[in-house]
Amino acid sequence: MKRFEGQKVIVTGAASGIGRAAAHRFAREGASVCLIDKNWPEPSNSDALCLTCDVADQRSVEAAVSYAAEVLGGVDVLVNNAGYPVTDLDTDMSDAKWRGHFEADVHGLHYVTEAARSWLEAEGGAVVNTTSVAGLGGDRAMEAYDAAKGAAVQLTRALAIDFAPKGVRVNAVCPTLTHTAMSRAAENQPDKLEAFLKAIPLRRVGEPEEVAAAILFLASGDASFITGVALAVDGGITAGNGQPHLV
Incomplete structure (x- = not known):
């Protein structure tokens, strides 16, 4: 039997990248x-229910959920x-960009979870947050x-x-650089x-499907005694302590 047979799943940020990979796997x-x-970049040919909603807009979230x-x-x-897209480093941080990060990554997470709370509690369900x-x-x-x-x-x-x-x-998954639209800026610059790649012990960029696999594990009955965990899906980056390679 399939792990999620008959279950009802909502995935936000599902038009591309990790969200799309997770939705397809569910x-x-x-x-x-x-x-x-x-934003839906192109008409969806999926049989799944597809909704347009800005998670930073509480009323829109409540209606969509x-x-x-x-x-x-x-x-x-x-x-x-x-989540909020990372287009460049924060060397010239505007107030709008600062607020944008929190509105999507923190407030949006809160709004969607609260909107789904009664249904999740009725089913004894599971929540998985994509952080970093x-x-x-x-x-x-x-x-x-x-x-x-960090707040997420x-x-x-x-x-x-x-x-x-x-x-x-x-629970949460915490990826490092993963092949998605948001990673292209870094991947298109050889020095970055x-x-x-030098920082990632496995010496490669992650794939959306690999993060999706971790999401499905945490959402499944196989993780029935796991809660409150922030699972790094990072090729080993967080295994190190940051000290330089001395050999």
Whole structure:
């Protein structure tokens, strides 16, 4: 039997990248899936329910989640994958960009989770948040991104404790550089890509499907006693302590 046969799943930020990979994999494993995104680059040919919603807009979130739950018949799994794009470093940080990180990565996560709370509690469901290794340790010139992702990791832990009495598990995945539209800026600059590859012990960039596999594991019954975890999917970056290679 497929792991998610008959389950109802909502994935935000699902038009591309990690969210799209996770949504497709949930569907292959038997789930009914609702894909939510702010921008759909092209008409979707998916049989899944696709909704347009900005997760930073609380009213829009409440309407979208309510509609999705009505159509799907509830919510067993919520994947908070939507996030603010990283287009450059924070050397010239505008107020709008600073707020943008928090509105999508923190407020949006909160809005979507709260909107789905009653259905998740009714099903004893699972929540998986896509954050980043930047939420586990600091980076140079990425103050807003790191602060927002760190807040998302802490919010994951707090939600895990609050939801536990209702049988709902809440975890996070923390990827490093992964082949998505948002990674192209770094991947298209050989010096930046080489710096990343030197920092990643497995010496390669991650694939969206690899992060999706971790998301599905945390959402599945195989992780039934795991909650409040921020799982690094990073090729080993966080295994090191940051000291230079001395050999």
